[in-house]
Amino acid sequence: MNDITVLEALKQALRRLPGVGPKSASRMAYHLLERDREGARTIARALTDAVERIVHCKRCNNLSETELCPICSSNRRDKSLLCVVESPSDLVSLDQSGVYNGMYFVLMGRLSPLDGIGPDEIGIPRLEALLDEGSIKEVVLATNLTVEGEATAHYISDLVRARHIKATRIAYGVPIGGELEYTDRNTLARALAGRREA
Amino acid sequence: MNDITVLEALKQALRRLPGVGPKSASRMAYHLLERDREGARTIARALTDAVERIVHCKRCNNLSETELCPICSSNRRDKSLLCVVESPSDLVSLDQSGVYNGMYFVLMGRLSPLDGIGPDEIGIPRLEALLDEGSIKEVVLATNLTVEGEATAHYISDLVRARHIKATRIAYGVPIGGELEYTDRNTLARALAGRREA
Ligand SMILES: [Zn+2]
Ligand SMILES: [Zn+2]
Numbered sequence: 001m002n003d004i005t006v007l008e009a010l011k012q013a014l015r016r017l018p019g020v021g022p023k024s025a026s027r028m029a030y031h032l033l034e035r036d037r038e039g040a041r042t043i044a045r046a047l048t049d050a051v052e053r054i055v056h057c058k059r060c061n062n063l064s065e066t067e068l069c070p071i072c073s074s075n076r077r078d079k080s081l082l083c084v085v086e087s088p089s090d091l092v093s094l095d096q097s098g099v100y101n102g103m104y105f106v107l108m109g110r111l112s113p114l115d116g117i118g119p120d121e122i123g124i125p126r127l128e129a130l131l132d133e134g135s136i137k138e139v140v141l142a143t144n145l146t147v148e149g150e151a152t153a154h155y156i157s158d159l160v161r162a163r164h165i166k167a168t169r170i171a172y173g174v175p176i177g178g179e180l181e182y183t184d185r186n187t188l189a190r191a192l193a194g195r196r197e198a
Numbered sequence: 199m200n201d202i203t204v205l206e207a208l209k210q211a212l213r214r215l216p217g218v219g220p221k222s223a224s225r226m227a228y229h230l231l232e233r234d235r236e237g238a239r240t241i242a243r244a245l246t247d248a249v250e251r252i253v254h255c256k257r258c259n260n261l262s263e264t265e266l267c268p269i270c271s272s273n274r275r276d277k278s279l280l281c282v283v284e285s286p287s288d289l290v291s292l293d294q295s296g297v298y299n300g301m302y303f304v305l306m307g308r309l310s311p312l313d314g315i316g317p318d319e320i321g322i323p324r325l326e327a328l329l330d331e332g333s334i335k336e337v338v339l340a341t342n343l344t345v346e347g348e349a350t351a352h353y354i355s356d357l358v359r360a361r362h363i364k365a366t367r368i369a370y371g372v373p374i375g376g377e378l379e380y381t382d383r384n385t386l387a388r389a390l391a392g393r394r395e396a
Contacts, residue, residue: 013244039214046211
C-alpha cells in the first residue's frame with residue numbers, strides 16, 4: 001500500500017495546516033479524493049493565488065494585494081491616530097467594531113524573548129520610522145491582553161512617549177487573557193472607547 | 199478590508215476541508231501566509247498531484263496511481279478470497295493487521311437509502327461481475343459494524359450466497375458502532391481470525 005506515494009504526500013502536506021494531526025489529514029485527503037475533487041482544485045488554486053499575490057503593505061505591514069493597502073491609501077482615515085495590533089485578524093476585528101477610523105500598524109507577532117522574537121522580528125524599526133514622520137498624535141496600543149501582549153504594549157509605549165506622542169492602551173473590556181480575534185464587536189467597541197494613557 | 203479578495207477566497211476554499219469552520223479556516227489562512235508560505239505551496243502541489251494522478255483501480259475500486267493497484271496486480275495474494283470494505287482507509291487498516299492476504303473490493307461508501315445511496319452508488323454491479331468470474335471462494339464482509347454497515351453486509355451476503363460462494367462477516371472484536379479506521383491492529387487481527395458465516 002505504501003506504493004501510493006502521491007496519497008501519502010498529500011496527507012503529509014495537509015499536516016502543515018495548524019491543528020491538523022495524522023488522522024484529520026487522512027480524513028481530509030480521502031474526503032477530497034472520494035467526494036470533492038473540485039474542492040481540492042479550488043483549494044490548490046486559492047493557495048497558489050494567495051501566496052503569489054498577497055504581500056505586506058509597505059506602510060502598515062498588514063497583508064495586502066497592493067503595495068499600499070486600502071486603509072493606508074484611503075483619504076477618509078484620521079492620519080493622526082495609529083493603532084498597533086499583533087495580527088491582520090486583530091485589525092479586522094477592531095475595524096469592524098466601527099468606532100475607530102485611524103491608521104494601523106501590524107506587528108505580525110508579539111515580543112517573546114524566549115522564542116527569539118525581539119523588536120526587529122516584529123517590525124519595531126519600521127514603526128519607529130512611522131512615528132518619526134511627525135503626523136501621528138496618538139498611538140493606540142491594541143496588542144492582546146495576555147502577558148506577552150502587555151509586555152509588547154509597554155515596550156512600544158516607552159518608544160512612543162520618548163517622542164512626546166500620546167500612548168493609550170485599549171481598556172480592559174476585553175477579558176483578561178482573551179484574544180481580540182475571538183472577542184465580539186460590542187466588547188471591542190467598549191474597549192476602544194475606554195482606552196486610557198498607557 | 200473586504201478588498202482583500204484573494205485572502206477571502208483562500209478562507210472560503212479552506213472551508214471545503216471536512217471539519218473546518220470559519221474560524222479554523224481563517225486561522226489556517228493567516229498561519230500559512232504569515233508563517234509558512236512554503237507549506238502553502240507544498241499543499242497546493244500535493245492537492246494538484248493527487249487529483250491529477252490518483253484514480254480508482256479498475257478491479258478493486260481502491261484509490262490507486264495505476265489502472266490496476268499494487269494489491270490487484272500482485273501475484274503473492276490469495277485470489278480466492280475477497281474482502282469487501284467501505285473505504286480505502288479501512289483497507290489499509292485491515293491489511294496492516296497482517297492476518298489477511300487476499301484481495302479487496304472497496305465500496306467507497308455504504309448503503310444508505312435515505313441519502314439516496316443504493317447498490318449502484320457503491321459499485322455493487324462491479325462487485326457482482328467480479329463474483330461471476332468464478333475464482334472467488336469466500337467473500338469476507340468487512341463493512342463497519344454500524345447499522346448501515348450491517349445492512350450493507352447483509353445485502354451483499356445475499357448476492358454472494360446466491361452464487362454458491364461462502365460469505366463471512368468479520369467477528370465482533372471491533373466494538374459495536376466502531377469504525378475500522380480507528381481500531382487498533384490487534385483487535386482487527388482478532389476480528390478477522392474470528393470471522394464467521396454471514
Ligand atoms: Zn497599509
Ligand atoms: Zn485494485
